Amino acid sequence: MSTLVSRLRESLPDGAVLVDDDVTASYAHDMASFCPAGSPAAVVLPRTTEEVRHVLRVAHDLRVPVVPQGARTGLSGAANATDGCVVLSLTRMNRILEIDPVNRIAVVEPGVVNADLSKAVAAHGLCYPPDPSSWEQCTIGGNIGTGSGGLCCVKYGVTAEYVLGLEVVLADGRLLRTGRRTAKGVAGYDLTRLFVGSEGSLGVVVGATLALRPAPPPQLVLAAEFDSTAAAGEAVCRIMAGGHTPSMLELMDRTTLRAVNAMTRMGLPESTEALLLAAFDTPDPAADLARVGLLCEEAGASSVVPAEDAAESEMLLAARRTALPALEAVKGVTMIDDVCVGRSELGAFITGVERIAAEHDLTIGVVAHAGDGNTHPTVCFDARDPEESARARASFDAIMALGLELGGTITGEHGVGVLKKEWLERELGPVAMELHRGIKAAFDPLNILNPGKVF
Amino acid sequence: MSTLVSRLRESLPDGAVLVDDDVTASYAHDMASFCPAGSPAAVVLPRTTEEVRHVLRVAHDLRVPVVPQGARTGLSGAANATDGCVVLSLTRMNRILEIDPVNRIAVVEPGVVNADLSKAVAAHGLCYPPDPSSWEQCTIGGNIGTGSGGLCCVKYGVTAEYVLGLEVVLADGRLLRTGRRTAKGVAGYDLTRLFVGSEGSLGVVVGATLALRPAPPPQLVLAAEFDSTAAAGEAVCRIMAGGHTPSMLELMDRTTLRAVNAMTRMGLPESTEALLLAAFDTPDPAADLARVGLLCEEAGASSVVPAEDAAESEMLLAARRTALPALEAVKGVTMIDDVCVGRSELGAFITGVERIAAEHDLTIGVVAHAGDGNTHPTVCFDARDPEESARARASFDAIMALGLELGGTITGEHGVGVLKKEWLERELGPVAMELHRGIKAAFDPLNILNPGKVF
Known part of the structure; x- marks a missing residue:
């Protein structure tokens, strides 16, 4: 057993670390065409924030890349494995922790399936608008990583507009809380929005406080x-x-x-x-x-x-x-x-x-x-x-x-991933790319988190 | 005449650089109580992006702090001068460049007064919702710097939700374009939102593409x-x-x-x-x-x-x-x-x-x-x-x-500035503060832009 796997297993329960090649290969790809994927060294299925922190600490110590994953319904290869990486699948962290109709918020773990959240809040007369086509499979964590949209956006906007606060495990295993539970707040830089759409390259989202709306009448x-x-x-x-x-x-x-x-x-x-x-x-x-x-x-x-x-x-x-x-x-x-x-x-x-x-x-x-x-x-x-x-x-x-x-963007709601990373600089220009690299270095100096994605 | 002033004047028109003490003193403060303010070395009133770039290049060369200002209606001291700084007042960059009813966007310079924009878009049956109490004086650039709100927020949200893209002059004078003109877009990190509420500490906003809504019926x-x-x-x-x-x-x-x-x-x-x-x-x-x-x-x-x-x-x-x-x-x-x-x-x-x-x-x-x-x-x-x-x-x-x-935030819509900077870490914690410093260093390694504000 490799050092990586034995160290991962030290603080993780049985069944949380998968190493069988056939099994790990099934976690190598999201749903994008034309995106290369490597072979993971291991797939980890944590159930708690502490378990995620353990994985990141080990990976950081050993300089092993970590690829966070939701339901792998993405269409840009952002969740594809790289050779020798740890795939960190958040699908078992799937609890809805709180639904608060007065403050119109939900607090969820990242592996909650979009449709499950929608149904749960509907029971309170509320609505979580973002509705990607894959809503019956895709997870809230994946939606946040990608900045997902859907059919609702013309009236109700995209995922980013519904993320009030996050809990994030950083590249070295430290825990960060961003944002707020309140309707408004401008304390410091908007770290919350920086994580939305960052495709797992800045940290691993382990919890989210989401804004809800009153359920609209049937359309x-x-x-x-x-x-x-x-x-x-x-x-x-x-x-x-x-x-x-x-x-x-x-x-x-x-x-x-x-x-x-x-x-x-x-x-x-x-x-x-x-x-x-x-x-x-x-x-x-x-x-x-x-x-x-x-x-x-x-x-x-x-x-x-x-x-x-x-x-x-x-x-x-x-x-x-x-x-x-x-x-x-x-x-x-x-x-x-x-x-x-x-x-x-x-x-x-x-x-x-x-x-x-x-x-x-x-x-x-x-x-x-x-x-x-x-x-x-x-x-x-x-x-x-x-x-x-x-x-x-x-x-x-x-x-x-x-x-x-025509003055548009290469991606409205699917993200950049592997598929469009050659195109990102054509859209954003070299100055923006330099700032991207600066932000990445501030959050993940060893380039552990989803390396080779976005840019 | 100091080196600073003579170099500033090299590429700026007459009347754009103010040095008379009585005059510069009148630019020292925003409207916050209990916030110390220093004496500016000069006040510059640019009319173009190129003029702003010149100011930043000179200030960067000479390591002189630059304090961006709108109408100074702020309530946290974020626009207060520091000793020997260049106050960069964007109030003369006050043109509305475009109002597009099909795409529901406006493109504006930072010195446009909030109420002027509201009236201009109303003529097209549109509405720019953010309505701070100071809306008849405050500028869009100031609103973006602060992340302003107003009475409208309970239904229509805050300034951040209406900023689609920005033009920003960076600390060293380079020009950055962020975001988009389209309704949606997730290409790369959300640099646009990072600037909103950053109180002039990451760059100087010289242009903004704003989302508009159809004007609602009278309330x-x-x-x-x-x-x-x-x-x-x-x-x-x-x-x-x-x-x-x-x-x-x-x-x-x-x-x-x-x-x-x-x-x-x-x-x-x-x-x-x-x-x-x-x-x-x-x-x-x-x-x-x-x-x-x-x-x-x-x-x-x-x-x-x-x-x-x-x-x-x-x-x-x-x-x-x-x-x-x-x-x-x-x-x-x-x-x-x-x-x-x-x-x-x-x-x-x-x-x-x-x-x-x-x-x-x-x-x-x-x-x-x-x-x-x-x-x-x-x-x-x-x-x-x-x-x-x-x-x-x-x-x-x-x-x-x-x-x-009670689980709230120290600032819903006025920002941190000088007034609450001791409080920011109490709200956000040390990990978030370290990331703030990392982001600041990536954008402004010499700490030229509005130093001593926010954190």
């Missing part, structure tokens, strides 16, 4: 069909410039609609170029849908269908939820881009992606959180075909370049 | 009187636990009500122990006020008066706006605390402040943004009386200690 959904993506983009602009605040504003292109039909026989309108789904969870959602429907018509919608009730809304949402699995079924594998542009650039961006798909002879479906300009161009390819895989990777990069040209 | 206000602060606190808990989202939820104690009456003859109910003002800017505010009025009655309100229209609402709000000037008039000078506690602790906190006032034989009025637990206990004292001044300072500290005991 009502409208579907609008368009003969061009430009018209759909125009509708998005009119809706947002018109002062509306939809609880959801999603767009699917023709490629995506076809894929959904092929998988589910939903009978979506394949001849249309874009389908827009708008939802409102206001006191009178039908009135809001009527106003937004009119704006869609003014932008050139060929059909506008407001749902009459929750059941019809659910049917329309099911189409959106099926989009990614359906695109995956096209060729077996997908690579999901995450470019966010200004809403006013949405039409130009989607047109540009169509051009990139044609140039690379690929199927690329676009689903987008249109209300906040966050698009997920999804490249479909056959991973067994090296030549097609190379074109897929090239198109992925072309899409990021297009996003930057 | 309608309700006033509720209580025979005890505990009952008023209970009403706040019931309102928030009941799932309501008021656009404002403010509390004034008896001391404050008396002071307002003394100044304005408003005839507010002096016999009551606490007055709660609740407002809604929802589609049907009267219905929301009715529901909240009922909760106030259930919590023991002796009187509940909903405004019937905008004019009545405005009258009630005027009382709240007069609170701080009225308390100032009691003894000539005030010291405004900024403790934020959980809403559930509001009653206990105000009772504790009453005890502290009695123990220190002082008049301390409490006004609070009750909806988010952010209180402003306001100590009234005669600054010409050294013994009373000492008691005032002692009571201020006792109030912060009480806030920390």
